[in-house]
Each structure stands twice: as C-alpha cells, then as structure tokens.
Amino acid sequence: MTDSTLHAANSPRWSPALVADLEQSATPASAASVLASAGVPVFPCVPQQKKPLTEHGFHDASTETSVVAEWWRRWSDANVAMPTGFASGVDVVDIDVHSSGSGFDALQQARSAGLLGTPAWVVSTPSGGMHACFLRTGPDEQRSWQVPRRHVDFRGDGGYVVLPPSTVIQPDGEARTYRVVNVAAHQPDAVDATALRRFLEPPRPTRPPADLPSLGARPDRLASWVASRGEGERNRGLFWASCRMAESGERFDVAATLLGEAAQPAGLTVHEAMTTVRSAYRHDELVWELSALHLHWLNSYSPDASPSSPLAWHRDFAETRHRLRDWVAACGTRLDRDRPTRHTTWPGEPAALPAAETSVTDRDADFVQFVMEDVTARRQVEADLDRHAS
Incomplete structure (x- = not known):
C-alpha cells in the first residue's frame, strides 16, 4: 500500500x-x-x-x-x-x-x-x-x-x-x-x-492416552509403549511419552535417542519423530508447569468437581506465573536470545550436551514457527486418527 x-x-x-x-x-x-x-x-x-x-x-x-x-x-x-x-x-x-x-x-x-x-x-x-x-x-x-x-x-x-x-x-x-x-x-x-x-470454535482439551505409563516410568518402558502404537496413535503417543520424559527430568538427547528409535518401527520418519520430541522439550519447566495446570484445569472444570475448584485453579495459575518469571530470570532467556535449560550431570552419567545460546532476531516469527510446527504435528495426529477410524 x-x-x-x-x-x-x-x-x-x-x-x-x-x-x-x-x-x-x-x-x-x-x-x-x-x-x-x-x-x-x-x-x-x-x-x-x-x-x-x-x-x-x-x-x-x-x-x-x-x-x-x-x-x-x-x-x-x-x-x-x-x-x-x-x-x-x-x-x-x-x-x-x-x-x-x-x-x-x-x-x-x-x-x-x-x-x-x-x-x-x-x-x-x-x-x-x-x-x-x-x-x-x-x-x-x-x-x-x-x-x-x-x-x-x-x-x-x-x-x-x-x-x-x-x-x-x-x-x-x-x-x-x-x-x-x-x-x-x-x-x-x-x-x-x-x-x-x-x-x-471452542478449543478441545487434549487428554493423555489412558494406557500411557505413569510419571516416573522407566524410559525403556516408555520407548516400548511408543513402539507398540498402531496407526492413528503414533504421533500422539510419541508426544505424550516425550512429555513424560521431560516431566521426569530426562535430558533431551536421551529422549530423542530412545523415543526416536522406538517411533521409527511405528511408522514415523526421523524428522517427524525429532519434531515431535522437540515440541515437548523446548523448555522442560514450561512442560512441567503447563502440564500440571492443564490436568488441574480438566479436574477443576469436570462435571463432578466442587464448585470452588475453579477458584483454586486460578490461584495456582497466579502462582505459576511468578515461578515462570523467576525461571526466565534464572536461565537468562530474553526476547533476543534463547537459552536451553541447564541440566546437572550426576556421577556416572554421560556428560550433558552443551546448552548453546540461540539468537532470536524476531521473537514473533520464532513463536509462529514453533506454533506452526506444533499445529502440523497435531493435524497429523488428527489425520492418523481419521484414517484409523475409517
């Protein structure tokens, strides 16, 4: 114009x-x-x-x-x-x-x-x-x-x-x-x-699969569970298993190796698997906090919940915002740069990959790209489910 x-x-x-x-x-x-x-x-x-x-x-x-x-x-x-x-x-x-x-x-x-x-x-x-x-x-x-x-x-x-x-x-x-x-x-x-x-067009809440191994499950059990997913469940199963490993504190390279290899027999390409695992591991703290908020929200607004449950959810939401602010200050992530979470290597574990800082020239564009990749992964899940249903 x-x-x-x-x-x-x-x-x-x-x-x-x-x-x-x-x-x-x-x-x-x-x-x-x-x-x-x-x-x-x-x-x-x-x-x-x-x-x-x-x-x-x-x-x-x-x-x-x-x-x-x-x-x-x-x-x-x-x-x-x-x-x-x-x-x-x-x-x-x-x-x-x-x-x-x-x-x-x-x-x-x-x-x-x-x-x-x-x-x-x-x-x-x-x-x-x-x-x-x-x-x-x-x-x-x-x-x-x-x-x-x-x-x-x-x-x-x-x-x-x-x-x-x-x-x-x-x-x-x-x-x-x-x-x-x-x-x-x-x-x-x-x-x-x-x-x-x-x-x-209300957003549909996404619930984890009913047979998903519980939090704290051994990584090899999660990998076996991913490998057993059938058509229509593969990408969704890999995402939730990745979230479980992130919530349990497993490093990204461990999850990428175990779950990525398990996803390939289930029919996912290496690129598809890495994209899905990465979406759960962008920042562990976000996964932990938002997963907890999501489950709390589902419980608070269920038909059987107490009328006061939503008030408790909003209180937890306010406290979560403060914790995430503290995390941002501690890890050093800013609008113009992104620092992966630092992982402590325990005795006997292999050394963690270096947490390289990434320059972000356009935070809006970076976020849009992240969302588009996530939406693409979710649409693939829906397409797999539709094919499976038909």
Missing part, C-alpha cells in the same frame, strides 16, 4: 454520512471514488466476481484518487473492494449462507452470549448472508479467520471484502448485489475477534 494509505489507516474516516454516500453510489466506480476521497483504501475486482484485478490484490489498495480513477478507466465495470482491519478501520463479521447451512444461528448465539454488539452498518450479500461491519477502535491486531462448520468468517487484518454496489454471479446463474441495509443510529460497538472465534 502507499504511504498515504498507511497514514490514513490511523485517522478517523468513517461516519454515517460516508456510509450514506456509499449506499447511494450508483456504480462501483462512483463508490470507489467516494471512499478514496475519504481516505479509505480501495481496489478493483473482476466484474461480477470477488477476484482482485491488480497484481498484488488488496495489498495494492490505494487512497490516491488519481490511481483509483485510472483503475476504473481501465476496467469500467470492475467491482470495488477494500482491505479490512487497520488498513480501512473496519472489521467485518461475514455471515455465510450456503446449501450446506447458514451462519445466522451462530450469529444469534453470539449475540445472546454478549459477544456481538451493534455494528456500525450492515451489508446484505449476494448469497443471502450479511456483512456486519464494526469500526476498529483498539491498537491490537485482529487477523482474519474462518469457522466453516458454523458458516462464519472474520475479515480483519490480512483480509478484504467486496463493497456495495458490486454484483456477484451466484451458483444459480443470477447476478445479485451488495447493499447497505442498516446503519447504526447510536454509538456502534467494536468486536473482539478472538473471543468470538473461541465461542464459535
């Missing part, structure tokens, strides 16, 4: 009058001109489609009226779209309607739960769904996401929406139009995209 677009993203632009101008625009070209003049970045899409016409899609969106005018001179019938999130100051909750289902039930449930307030305006979409448009008011990033099972999408940072009065061809061959159908008469609300997604 141009510098003027980024600058405009930090300044107020939207008002009921501007939405009214958008509603009254007779063509996508006139809507694009109105919005660009108000500092809202726009870009053209293929006529009667949602596909961008510019090379880099919504990244090319501009507030420069001369650029926008040139686009519509070149593509006079183009649809108009805008990037969502910080770029335009608008977050959109997209309620889909498909032959497989509708997102309106989920919308009503979210409203009843207090997770969706009054949008600044509402657009009816060609499919029969709607775009609930909320003004971005806070400084925090809200990335786009989808919950296909509930037929609800969120268009925030990294997304875009097609705008009125664009038209899109539907599966029945009819071309239908985006229309503004409602504008808030009072101060609109913002939307918490993270809370909304958590409500629509």
Whole structure:
C-alpha cells in the first residue's frame, strides 16, 4: 500500500454520512471514488466476481484518487473492494449462507452470549448472508479467520471484502448485489475477534492416552509403549511419552535417542519423530508447569468437581506465573536470545550436551514457527486418527 494509505489507516474516516454516500453510489466506480476521497483504501475486482484485478490484490489498495480513477478507466465495470482491519478501520463479521447451512444461528448465539454488539452498518450479500461491519477502535491486531462448520468468517487484518454496489454471479446463474441495509443510529460497538472465534470454535482439551505409563516410568518402558502404537496413535503417543520424559527430568538427547528409535518401527520418519520430541522439550519447566495446570484445569472444570475448584485453579495459575518469571530470570532467556535449560550431570552419567545460546532476531516469527510446527504435528495426529477410524 502507499504511504498515504498507511497514514490514513490511523485517522478517523468513517461516519454515517460516508456510509450514506456509499449506499447511494450508483456504480462501483462512483463508490470507489467516494471512499478514496475519504481516505479509505480501495481496489478493483473482476466484474461480477470477488477476484482482485491488480497484481498484488488488496495489498495494492490505494487512497490516491488519481490511481483509483485510472483503475476504473481501465476496467469500467470492475467491482470495488477494500482491505479490512487497520488498513480501512473496519472489521467485518461475514455471515455465510450456503446449501450446506447458514451462519445466522451462530450469529444469534453470539449475540445472546454478549459477544456481538451493534455494528456500525450492515451489508446484505449476494448469497443471502450479511456483512456486519464494526469500526476498529483498539491498537491490537485482529487477523482474519474462518469457522466453516458454523458458516462464519472474520475479515480483519490480512483480509478484504467486496463493497456495495458490486454484483456477484451466484451458483444459480443470477447476478445479485451488495447493499447497505442498516446503519447504526447510536454509538456502534467494536468486536473482539478472538473471543468470538473461541465461542464459535471452542478449543478441545487434549487428554493423555489412558494406557500411557505413569510419571516416573522407566524410559525403556516408555520407548516400548511408543513402539507398540498402531496407526492413528503414533504421533500422539510419541508426544505424550516425550512429555513424560521431560516431566521426569530426562535430558533431551536421551529422549530423542530412545523415543526416536522406538517411533521409527511405528511408522514415523526421523524428522517427524525429532519434531515431535522437540515440541515437548523446548523448555522442560514450561512442560512441567503447563502440564500440571492443564490436568488441574480438566479436574477443576469436570462435571463432578466442587464448585470452588475453579477458584483454586486460578490461584495456582497466579502462582505459576511468578515461578515462570523467576525461571526466565534464572536461565537468562530474553526476547533476543534463547537459552536451553541447564541440566546437572550426576556421577556416572554421560556428560550433558552443551546448552548453546540461540539468537532470536524476531521473537514473533520464532513463536509462529514453533506454533506452526506444533499445529502440523497435531493435524497429523488428527489425520492418523481419521484414517484409523475409517
């Protein structure tokens, strides 16, 4: 995007009058001109489609009226779209309607739960769904996401929406139009995209396998247990066995050798096995603390738990935060470097591998990579389970 677009993203632009101008625009070209003049970045899409016409899609969106005018001179019938999130100051909750289902039930449930307030305006979409448009008011990033099972999408940072009065061809061959159908008469609300997604798609608690050897089990017993896992249980079993060894204080090189060799007859490659073991061993203290918190949470919120159990869990959570702060201070890990936990070598044991310090140039990117590897491993577990079930 141009510098003027980024600058405009930090300044107020939207008002009921501007939405009214958008509603009254007779063509996508006139809507694009109105919005660009108000500092809202726009870009053209293929006529009667949602596909961008510019090379880099919504990244090319501009507030420069001369650029926008040139686009519509070149593509006079183009649809108009805008990037969502910080770029335009608008977050959109997209309620889909498909032959497989509708997102309106989920919308009503979210409203009843207090997770969706009054949008600044509402657009009816060609499919029969709607775009609930909320003004971005806070400084925090809200990335786009989808919950296909509930037929609800969120268009925030990294997304875009097609705008009125664009038209899109539907599966029945009819071309239908985006229309503004409602504008808030009072101060609109913002939307918490993270809370909304958590409500629509609650995280599923992961329980250890019922036959997993208990904490303190001999490493060779854990290795034998991993080797005995069948299809659909291999990666999950290796992860939990790795956690057991980490919780018991076994060094990473010991776990990697024993469990890695045991996982190969079970069908995992060396790379897959090492990735899974490493995810449990990134820092032992985190595994110990978070595993304990996780099990305590499962017990505290079980149907048979005492009504006061969640209070005890929150007390333990507060104490855990203090312990982890002390651990970070002691081990020397900082935002720009990562130091593995130091292991004490007992008499008669082989020397521990040196704990080399790793430079972290981008902590956010490092965390994203770690999460992506973990998500990939978990998806592989789910895929194995699905194959096993079928």
